[in-house]
Amino acid sequence: MTNNKYKILLVEDEGNIRTLVTTILEAEGYQVITAETCLSAVTLYASHLPDLIILDLGLPDKDGIHLLKKVREDSLTPIIILSARTEERDKVEALDMGANDYITKPFGSAELLARVRTALRNGRHSAEVGKFPGGKFKLKDLVIDYDARQVFIGNDEIKLTQTEYNIVAFLSEHCGKMMTYSAIIKAIWGYPDEGGIKKLQVNMANIRRKFGATPGKASYIINELGVGYRMNGERE
Amino acid sequence: MKKISSYIKDSFITVIILFLSFLVSLIFQHVFEVQEHITTVFVFAVFLISLWTNGYVYGIAAAIIGALAVNYAFTFPFFTLNFTIPVNIISAVIMIVIAVLTSTLTTKIKNHEAVKTEGEKERMRANLLRAVSHDLRTPLTTIYGSASTLLENRETLREEQRIKILQGIKEDSEWLIRIVENLLSITRIDSGKVKIIKTSTVLEELIDSVIIKFKKRYPDQEVEIDIPSDIVVIPMDAILIEQVIINILENAVQHAENMTKLSLRVFILGKQAIFEIKDDGCGISDEQLPNIFTGYYENTGEPPDGQKRNAGIGLSVCATIIKAHGGDISAENIKTGGAVFRFTLMTEDNSDDQ
Numbered sequence: 042m043t044n045n046k047y048k049i050l051l052v053e054d055e056g057n058i059r060t061l062v063t064t065i066l067e068a069e070g071y072q073v074i075t076a077e078t079c080l081s082a083v084t085l086y087a088s089h090l091p092d093l094i095i096l097d098l099g100l101p102d103k104d105g106i107h108l109l110k111k112v113r114e115d116s117l118t119p120i121i122i123l124s125a126r127t128e129e130r131d132k133v134e135a136l137d138m139g140a141n142d143y144i145t146k147p148f149g150s151a152e153l154l155a156r157v158r159t160a161l162r163n164g165r166h167s168a169e170v171g172k173f174p175g176g177k178f179k180l181k182d183l184v185i186d187y188d189a190r191q192v193f194i195g196n197d198e199i200k201l202t203q204t205e206y207n208i209v210a211f212l213s214e215h216c217g218k219m220m221t222y223s224a225i226i227k228a229i230w231g232y233p234d235e236g237g238i239k240k241l242q243v244n245m246a247n248i249r250r251k252f253g254a255t256p257g258k259a260s261y262i263i264n265e266l267g268v269g270y271r272m273n274g275e276r277e
Numbered sequence: 278m279k280k281i282s283s284y285i286k287d288s289f290i291t292v293i294i295l296f297l298s299f300l301v302s303l304i305f306q307h308v309f310e311v312q313e314h315i316t317t318v319f320v321f322a323v324f325l326i327s328l329w330t331n332g333y334v335y336g337i338a339a340a341i342i343g344a345l346a347v348n349y350a351f352t353f354p355f356f357t358l359n360f361t362i363p364v365n366i367i368s369a370v371i372m373i374v375i376a377v378l379t380s381t382l383t384t385k386i387k388n389h390e391a392v393k394t395e396g397e398k399e400r401m402r403a404n405l406l407r408a409v410s411h412d413l414r415t416p417l418t419t420i421y422g423s424a425s426t427l428l429e430n431r432e433t434l435r436e437e438q439r440i441k442i443l444q445g446i447k448e449d450s451e452w453l454i455r456i457v458e459n460l461l462s463i464t465r466i467d468s469g470k471v472k473i474i475k476t477s478t479v480l481e482e483l484i485d486s487v488i489i490k491f492k493k494r495y496p497d498q499e500v501e502i503d504i505p506s507d508i509v510v511i512p513m514d515a516i517l518i519e520q521v522i523i524n525i526l527e528n529a530v531q532h533a534e535n536m537t538k539l540s541l542r543v544f545i546l547g548k549q550a551i552f553e554i555k556d557d558g559c560g561i562s563d564e565q566l567p568n569i570f571t572g573y574y575e576n577t578g579e580p581p582d583g584q585k586r587n588a589g590i591g592l593s594v595c596a597t598i599i600k601a602h603g604g605d606i607s608a609e610n611i612k613t614g615g616a617v618f619r620f621t622l623m624t625e626d627n628s629d630d631q
Contacts, residue, residue: 129516147454239510242479246508249481256481256502257488264482266515 047161048072050091052082052108053123054101058146062095062123065150066157079103083111086118093161094120098135106138113139119160129267136221136269143219163217178213180272183261185213199251204229205244212262212272221269245270287330291339298322298343302351315351316368319343323372327379331387336376344369405463408590412456416449451494455527459594462520466601473601475512477625480504480543480550483515487522487541495530501540509543510625511550517598518622524591525554525618533558533616549621557615561608569608570596595620 049071053059063073074089076082079100086094086108094112098105105122112118122135122143132143141160144153178185184193190206192199201209211228212220226237245264252261263271302315323343327336348365349358423442427434434442466473484504491500522541529539536558543552561569570592592608599606599620606620 147450239477242477242482242510243508246479246481256484256504257492257500264485266478266482266486266519267476 048091050094052076053097098124141218159217216272219271291335294322323376327376333380336380340372340376416452419449473514477510478515480509503542521595529556550624555617560610561616
């Protein structure tokens, strides 16, 4: 699984956490570049063009969101937010601005590595989906046939309504990436609207039922309370 | 915002009461043809206004309006202001005195109550701080000591000794994380004194998230789940309610000795969702049961040292969160063994959508 060609930019002002994350990543064979401030991170990003950015939001000079915006001006480089903030609002804001995922401090090494792998895969995957519209999506037993608009688990076809299919297809196209409620609603219904979240929740409940998911054992779509949903990339 | 709305409310009360007293006076004058008690009606009105509004302004204003009204409309000579008749001046003075006295008394009582609740909060906060500092010191001692040992005896420690020490560090850090999570929950309620922000949460998604987090900490502990098959939407601060359920489940894992079964059931009764967490362990002792949700706050003495087995601040946090949601929480022993924790939340009225 490890690929020593991957270059990761770590932006974090806390010395101990920087050392820890660097050690964890280097032990897995990733190449790590570190920055302590937002401004030096912008420079390093431009000169090294990393494959992934791990970004702490609370930086001494500027909010990490600044770098996020800067990167998203011209690139899809996966960004994982590393943050002590537990408020969902901050997570949602960062995700809506283009972050791929977030990880809340404190975290374990296994969790960090799983997110990194998912984000790197997700970056490649999106590119592939972009290149081949239609085609098929496969994740464990789940198969989505984009041309026929059909969904299978194993050999059984799962009968979904139009809206339900659109949601599942949308999440699969962004497999591994956390999609906020508002991002999904905009993609499915085209406009943000008051009752949107409720409509989405009802549809998701039906999808879960049809997928045979039970609480604590959702295998394909993961729900993050107050934030959104994600198609399970790799996380165990 | 709050201030403006209280001004509007107070002005409204003043106008309504004055209007009613005019009406009553008119009835007295024209229907019963009595003249003498009209002043009394206005004195009563001034009293009520001073009692039900904040500060002196409304009462005094009402007293002046009342005095003028009595003078102008209800005493001879009618429809003229006459300040030469001593009776009119005396009644005006009486009304203003009553307004000032009543307002002073009400303000005093209100201030007294505010000071009392503030003092209680302060006491609770101090006790919580004491409890938390103690809870923090124990794991920190292990972590600090372990790390120093590892650094200083790098070469002499055997592999299995090292692993044991490292495991201790990991366990105690996890314990610290949980304390901090609970503290964060409390500050989320306390900060700004704003009421908690409730968002519509699907029960199924809540339970899903709870179980995933719980399993991460206790991979070997099975939890039996029984929730309604229909979609249930409950307005809540989901992060906080999640914390409540995890705290109660965790409490069972740590304290219910000989537990073989842990279950989480949610059912709907009228407009309430009732959450029930049941275990078949050793139950709760009689001394602990009455103040299981408040014990930690009110316990002024320090708990015996090294006691990690107490309920920590977890259950107190549960009670604070559920109260802030306007629900009830309770705990009792089951006759056949074990304990059951219950809490309630209001469900959302679902009739108006879809």
